[in-house]
Amino acid sequence: MEDKVLLVKDFRKVYGDFVAVSGISFEVPRGEIFGLLGPNGAGKTSTLECLEGLRQPDGGTLDILGVNPAREPHKLRNLIGVQLQSSGLPPTMTAREAMRFFCAYHGVAPRDDLLERLGLQGKQDAQFQSLSTGQQRRLALALAVAHKPPVIFLDEPTAGLDVGSRAELHTLMQELRDEGLTILLATHDMAEAEKMTDRVAILLKGKIVATGSPTELTATGTGFTKVSVRTERAVLMDNHTAFPAVSQWVVREEYVIYWSTDPGPTVAAILAHLSAQDDRLIDLRVERPSLEERFLELTTG
C-alpha cells in the first residue's frame, strides 16, 4: 500500500433493498486530513461505520494499514481512534475515569496530560453529564487519541460548539496532522472542510461525485470568479460597458458584482474604466467560489 494508510475500493453497503453505498473508492495517505462530505443519507456514516468495524461491508475492499476492519477487529482497535458524533460515554463517568478506563482496555498508560492540553484541567473529576458540549467533544477527542493511533475518525467533531471551542479543536487537528496522524473527517460544515482538509470526497446517493483538494474542487465548478467593486461615485452602477470575460453582473447594496471567467483582464478593465471616469475605488474583492457553493452545485444539480 506504499504510504497509503487507508484504502477503500469498490466498497458497497446495502440495507435490504436500499443501497447505501454503491462501489466507492478512495485512498488516504499518511498525514492527510481527508474530508467525507455529503448530505444526510449520502452514505458517509455507513462508510465510517464499516471502516470502524461497527458494520460488515457487503462488497469491495476496506483496508487500514493492512488490516481488514471486518475480519480483524482485535488488530483494528489499536490502529484507530474514533470520536463518535454522540460521544458515547456513560453519563456518570468522570473524565479521569474515562481516560483510565479506555487506556486500560488499550493496554497503555492513562494520558492525563491530554486532558490538560485540551482545556479540561479542573474538570478531571466532573461527570460526563455535567460537562458542556464543547468539553464533552474535547474529552471524546482526548480519548480517541490517547492510545496514539495512526488513524483517527472524526464525525462532525465541531457540531454544536461555540466559536472558541471550534477554533481550539481545529488547532488540535492541525497539530495531530503535523505529528503524522491521518484523519478522516466527516462533516456537514463546508467552511470547516475547506479550512481543515487536504482532500475531500463528496458523496451523493452512495456514490462519490467529486474528489480532490478543496481548491481543485472549487476550480472545476462553473469556473466563475466573483469580482465585487465599490466606488466613491458609483459610476459602475449605470455602466453598461461589457468588461472582458464577464458573463453577468448584479448590483447588491453599494457593490457591483461581476462573474468573470478570467478575473485578471476583468479587474484591469474595471480599474481603467474607473480612472477614465474619475471615480475612486473604495473596495475591490476577488473571490473564488467557496466549497459550499461547489457542494450545492454538485448535490442540487
Place this chain on the structure above:
Amino acid sequence: MTAFLHHFAYEFKTGLRNPSLLMINYLFPLGFFVMMGFVMTAINPLFQASMVPAMVIFAIVAATVLGMPGPLVEAREAGIFRSYKINGVPALSILAIPGLTTGFHALITAAIITLTAPLFFGAHAPVNVGALVGITLLTAFTCAALGMLISVISANSRATILWSQLIFLPSMLIGGLMMPLDVLPEAVRPFSALLPTSHAMQLFTGWAYNEPVIFNLPVSALVLALSGILALALSIYLFNWDTRNQIRRGHPLMALLALAPYVASMFLK
C-alpha cells in the same frame, strides 16, 4: 486485569452515584424491609420465621431484575456500547461486570438485612450460616444472569420494564416471599415452581433454617444453577452492540430457554 479492575470500580461506583440505581440497590429494599418489619410482623407473627430469606431475596431481585437491565439498555440505546466495541471492551465484560457489581450491592443489602432483622424485628436467625451464604450467592448469580438476559432481549427501555415486572410481580405474589408456598391454593402452587424466588425460598427454608419444605431441594439448587448458566450463556450469545444495527445472532425468543429448568422442575418432585 487492570482493565477489569477499572471497569469493575467504575460500575460499582455507578451503583451509588446513579440516583435510580442507589434507590433500587439500597433505599427501596431497605425501606421495604423496615416497613415489613414494622407492619407484617405485627399482622402476621409467623412472618418472623421467613423474614430474613424473604427480604434477602427481595433485595437481590430488586437490584438485579428490576434495577440492572434499565441502565444497560439505555447505554446500548445511547451508543455507549459502540464506543466500547471500538475501544476493545469485550461483550462479556459489558454484561458480566454490571452483573457482578449489582450482585455485590445486593449482597451488602442482604448482609444488612441478615444482621439487623433479628435485632430489630425479632426475625429468626438462620441455623446454618454457611448454607445461607451459599444460597444467597447462588440466588444472586441466577437473578443477575436473568437481569442480563432481560437487558439483552429488550428492544427498548419500556420493554425492559415489562420483562422485569413479568418476573418481579409474580415473585411477590406466588414466589414464597410474602406467604409460604404451602399455603398457596393447590391450583396455583405448581406455577410457583416457574419462579426463581420460590426455589431460593425453599432452599433457605430447608437448608439454612432446617424447616420442612415442599420442593425437592437438590432439584431446586440445580434449577437455579442451570437457569443462571443458561441465562448467562444466552445473554452473551444474543448480545447486540448497537440498537441501530439489527443484525444479531439468534432470535430474542431463544431467551425462553433459560426458563426450561423451571418448567422441568414442575414435573420433578
